[in-house]
Amino acid sequence: MKSPWWLPLGVFLAVAVAIMYPAWMGDGQLMLLDLPTADHKYLLLGFLTMAGMAAFTLARSAEAAVLPAYMGGLLYTLNPYTIDRLWSGQWRVLAGYAVAPLLVSLAMGAVRQGGRWRWYGLALAYALLPWRSQHWWVIVTLGGAPVLAAAVWQAGRCSWRQAAWGIMQGAGLWLIVNAPWLWRPGGNGGLDQLRAADSSNFGLVSTLPGGLMGTTIGLSGFWYHPFDFLPGLDVVWLVVIIAIIVLAGLGWWRFMMRQPVVALAAAGVLVVCASVVVLSGWVPATSAISGAMAAIPGLMGLRELTKLSGVLALGYAVLAPVGLSELRAYRPLAIIGLMAIIVTMAPAIGGGGYIKNYTYPAGWAEVKFTLDQAVNRRVVVLPFAGYFVAPWAGDRLIGNQARAYFGQDMLVGTSTGNASFDTRREVDTMLDLSDLEAMEPTHVLILATNQVTLDEQELALAGWRVTIRNTDASLGTK
Numbered sequence: 001m002k003s004p005w006w007l008p009l010g011v012f013l014a015v016a017v018a019i020m021y022p023a024w025m026g027d028g029q030l031m032l033l034d035l036p037t038a039d040h041k042y043l044l045l046g047f048l049t050m051a052g053m054a055a056f057t058l059a060r061s062a063e064a065a066v067l068p069a070y071m072g073g074l075l076y077t078l079n080p081y082t083i084d085r086l087w088s089g090q091w092r093v094l095a096g097y098a099v100a101p102l103l104v105s106l107a108m109g110a111v112r113q114g115g116r117w118r119w120y121g122l123a124l125a126y127a128l129l130p131w132r133s134q135h136w137w138v139i140v141t142l143g144g145a146p147v148l149a150a151a152v153w154q155a156g157r158c159s160w161r162q163a164a165w166g167i168m169q170g171a172g173l174w175l176i177v178n179a180p181w182l183w184r185p186g187g188n189g190g191l192d193q194l195r196a197a198d199s200s201n202f203g204l205v206s207t208l209p210g211g212l213m214g215t216t217i218g219l220s221g222f223w224y225h226p227f228d229f230l231p232g233l234d235v236v237w238l239v240v241i242i243a244i245i246v247l248a249g250l251g252w253w254r255f256m257m258r259q260p261v262v263a264l265a266a267a268g269v270l271v272v273c274a275s276v277v278v279l280s281g282w283v284p285a286t287s288a289i290s291g292a293m294a295a296i297p298g299l300m301g302l303r304e305l306t307k308l309s310g311v312l313a314l315g316y317a318v319l320a321p322v323g324l325s326e327l328r329a330y331r332p333l334a335i336i337g338l339m340a341i342i343v344t345m346a347p348a349i350g351g352g353g354y355i356k357n358y359t360y361p362a363g364w365a366e367v368k369f370t371l372d373q374a375v376n377r378r379v380v381v382l383p384f385a386g387y388f389v390a391p392w393a394g395d396r397l398i399g400n401q402a403r404a405y406f407g408q409d410m411l412v413g414t415s416t417g418n419a420s421f422d423t424r425r426e427v428d429t430m431l432d433l434s435d436l437e438a439m440e441p442t443h444v445l446i447l448a449t450n451q452v453t454l455d456e457q458e459l460a461l462a463g464w465r466v467t468i469r470n471t472d473a474s475l476g477t478k
Contacts, residue, residue: 003066008073012052015077016045019086019348020355028357031398032089033224033387040091047094048086052077054101055317061105062251067334068321074338075244076101076317078345080207080220080227080237081309087226087354089399096136097310099129103140104314111151123170127177135307143269143311150265202304203289204281208234216277217241219309224397226354230347237344240337244316250323270315273308280305358393360405363472367445368406370468370475379406380441383453384413384431390449392472402447411439433462446474 023030023041030041056073064072076082085093106125110118130137204221207228208214215221218234218241229237256263279285289305302308324330324337371377381402389397402410413431431454436444444464446453448471456466459476468475 003060003069008056008070009049009053011070012056012073012077013049015052015074016048018350019048019078019083020045020351022351022356026357028359029401029404030355031358031390031393031396031401032087032354033397033399035089035091035399040089043091044086044089044094047091047098048077048082051082051094051098051101054098054105055314058101058105058108059318059321061108062318062322063325064251064318064321065325065330065334067331068324068337071324071334071337071341072317072321074341075320076313078341078348079313080218080225080345081222081306081313083227083345083348084220084222084225087351088222088224092133093135093307093310096129096133096139097313099125099133100136100140100310100314101317103129103144104318107144107148107151111148111155119166123173124177126170127174130178135302136310138302139308139311143273147262147265147269150261151259154259154261202280202306203286204277204306206281209238212278212281214238215281216274216309217245217312219313221277221281221309222306223304226352227348229344233344233346236340240340240344241316244320244337247321247323248316248319250326251319251321252323254322254326255319266315270312273311276305277308277312353394353396360401361392361448361472363448363470364405366470367468367473367475371406371443371445374443377409377443378411378439378441379409379443379445380411380431380436380439381406382431382444382446383449383451384411385451386413388447388449388451392448395450402445406445410445411441433458437462442477444476446476448472 020041023045035041035044052073055076056069059069059072060066082094082097085097103122103125106118106122110122126137126140129140202223204212204215205223205225206212206215207220207225208218210218212221218238220227252263252267255266276289280289293302293305321334324334327333371379381400386400387397388400389395390401400412402412433454436454444454444459446456456469456474456476460466463478464476465478466474466476
């Protein structure tokens with residue numbers, strides 16, 4: 001049975017809309033942890049749709065039947081890994097997650113059918129990936145390289161000399177495409193400024209039955225973990241995942257009979273990823289994990305290793321449909337699987353308190369009017385933090401919205417502004433008066449948040465005077 005291209009596109013677009021529909025209800029802005037502007041909600045919708053569509057297409061190309069492929073696509077779109085990242089606003093992680101199945105499809109086509117242009121297409125797509133998701137570029141590189149090498153070797157389509165020449169061409173293309181951010185200091189999204197110590201504060205958090213292992217195979221455990229199952233459904237989800245793993249094992253065995261080298265390489269990657277995720281949450285392994293992240297190029301950029309759980313999700317989404325298609329009763333079982341995923345992930349539909357619009361504080365408008373008149377302004381925003389807890393955004397930890405509202409030239413911090421947390425990260429973002437004066441600002445803007453920061457009295461002692469004061473913000477100048 002064939003499925004026209006527009007049908008899965010419509011299905012997974014409907015799933016994405018169901019997850020995100022509150023974002024388009026009424027006025028206001030979508031405010032999430034790592035979402036810089038409200039316009040990115042359209043990107044989030046597109047990435048969710050692309051993820052499901054790409055996983056469905058990949059499962060079909062692996063010879064899965066239509067209904068099991070839909071189950072795989074839904075699982076790839078609707079799981080704790082995806083929803084945690086969505087509700088945190090990690091749009092770059094979602095971008096790479098959505099593109100990963102497309103890269104696998106391109107690689108499969110290049111290996112199976114050959115042709116110079118197919119390989120060039122794969123190389124170009126791979127080279128473009130860091131522009132949207134450096135995290136997933138690292139994951140694809142470290143995890144995909146051994147599987148692709150095994151596939152090329154098993155296919156026997158080229159000599160080692162040809163393979164070396166192809167790698168050189170691909171590396172050259174990658175360097176050319178990524179030169180604009182690669183050679184500019186800080187131009188790679190700040191990943192060059194991350195410290196290996198960060199990893200110890202972003203390890204796996206046990207959120208499912210079965211501890212670290214159950215959490216890992218259940219695609220959960222993100223340090224922020226905004227998504228929670230309804231009472232009792234976490235156990236049901238784990239049962240569903242165990243069934244998925246059994247089916248994935250059956251699908252893997254089918255590949256093992258046809259392409260043993262590729263199957264073994266893929267299994268190795270999945271096992272390594274699962275093991276690393278588990279170890280990231282195991283306290284005795286913390287120092288070893290931090291050391292490995294500092295030593296292995298690229299790993300430090302991941303910061304939190306639970307991003308590797310996305311590789312498990314991809315394995316489930318492709319191998320389980322292939323295994324299910326081997327069973328005589330695959331149609332009713334696929335329908336049961338689809339319903340089980342929807343029921344257990346029900347809290348994700350509608351986005352809870354995250355995928356909804358919040359309005360900027362009314363008092364900000366008065367401050368913005370004044371700042372817009374300022375010439376050669378240099379504005380430091382307090383609390384000096386990239387994230388803060390805002391009462392006007394549901395008392396949630398959100399990204400600092402100052403640049404989105406007042407202008408991109410606002411000087412904001414890069415961490416949470418939480419003294420205890422920043423100390424553990426070996427980062428000092430709690431400004432004192434000497435730090436403030438060193439930045440030579442023309443204005444100091446204090447936002448009303450739940451964070452501790454310099455107050456008006458301290459600023460007054462240093463010669464700053466308040467020109468605007470309301471319940472939402474204060475603006476000072478000298």
